[in-house]
Amino acid sequence: MSELEPRERDTDRLASSAARYEDRIDAGLAAAMREKRELDVGVVRLIARVVGRALGRQSAFAEFARSGEGDFKALSPEYLEIYNDPSTPATVRHWLDWLGTYFVHTAETAAIEPANETRSLRRNTTSVRGIEVVFHAARDLSDADLEAIQRELELLDVDRDRALRAYLSLPDVDAGGAQMMERFHDAYAGEFSTIDEALYGLVELREWEKELEQWTAERGLLSDAASIDLDVIESQTRELYDFGKLEGTIYAFWK
Known part of the structure; x- marks a missing residue:
């Protein structure tokens, strides 16, 4: 089956994807409860990715996971489909409760806005205990404001x-910006030696390779008759x- 073809709900994919991302999602939920925020x-988007794995790449949830954009009217039926399915793990249903609250508070209109906003930032460099630090800040900040940021970076031991x-x-x-360290901890996704290692660590490449291996074997093809284009996977991962x-060292951060 082509990755682009629609597929029926796959509860095994849902369970395996949930297990893969459980620690990251639960950490995000804990941070939201601790800081009393959404x-x-x-x-x-990570919860949406888990749900999207069960519903397929053409689902509204899969699209929202990729782009951060989606139509709430399209997401709602899929949300209810997964939530009301008796085979859905309790953990996933708990995440969907949080997701429902998020949609109520942030998607009152039919559209969900993209996650990233366009900002006008200026590149700056400073030295913290002999270590060069590159950072970006609003273009209209005064010298005093920039010095305050530099002092804050020293207090954060950014050199270490x-x-x-x-x-x-x-x-x-x-x-x-406000809550810079909270944003950093929320965004941090891991560190890797190479971009290929990052791809295997961040997306389900090994699972896809096993599925492709099975697909070729079922059709009597040689194992190298079809392969995954890592350049395409990298492009999609960078979204x-x-x-x-x-x-x-390569460091990955959620957009």
């Missing part, structure tokens, strides 16, 4: 935290994640 959009320095180097991260490279 879910971060990155966590919402390579993942944080990689995050700050991203062009759409505002170092002067969900930003990558920052620092001192030979």
Whole structure:
């Protein structure tokens, strides 16, 4: 079956995908409860990815997971389909409760807005205890405002935290914005030695390879008759994640 063809609901995929992302999603839920706020959009998209794995790539949930955009009227039937299915794991149903609250509060109109906003930020460099730190901040900040950001970075020991320095180097991260450290922790998705390692760590590549192997075997084809184009997978993964490279290590962050 082609990855682009519609497919019936797959409860095994739902369960395996939920197990894969359970720790990240539960951490996002815990942060929202601790800070008494709605879910971060990155966590919402991760829940959508889990549901989308069961419904297929052409589902509204799969599209929302990829782009952060979706029509609430299209999402609602799929939401109810999964929620009311007796085979849906209790953990996933709990996540859907959170998702429903998120939709009520943020999708009152029919459309869900894209996660990223266009901001006008300026690239800056500073030195913290001899370590160069690149960060971005609003163009209209005064010298005093920039100095305050630099002092804050020193207090955060950014010179000792390579993942944080990689995050700050991203062009759409505002170092002067509110709750910067909370945004960093919400966005952080892992560190990897190579981009291929990142792809295997962030998406279900091994599962896809097994499915492709089974597909070729069922048709009597050689194992190398079909393969996954990693360039395409990388392009699609970059729709969900930003990558920052620092001192030979690749750091991934939810957009």
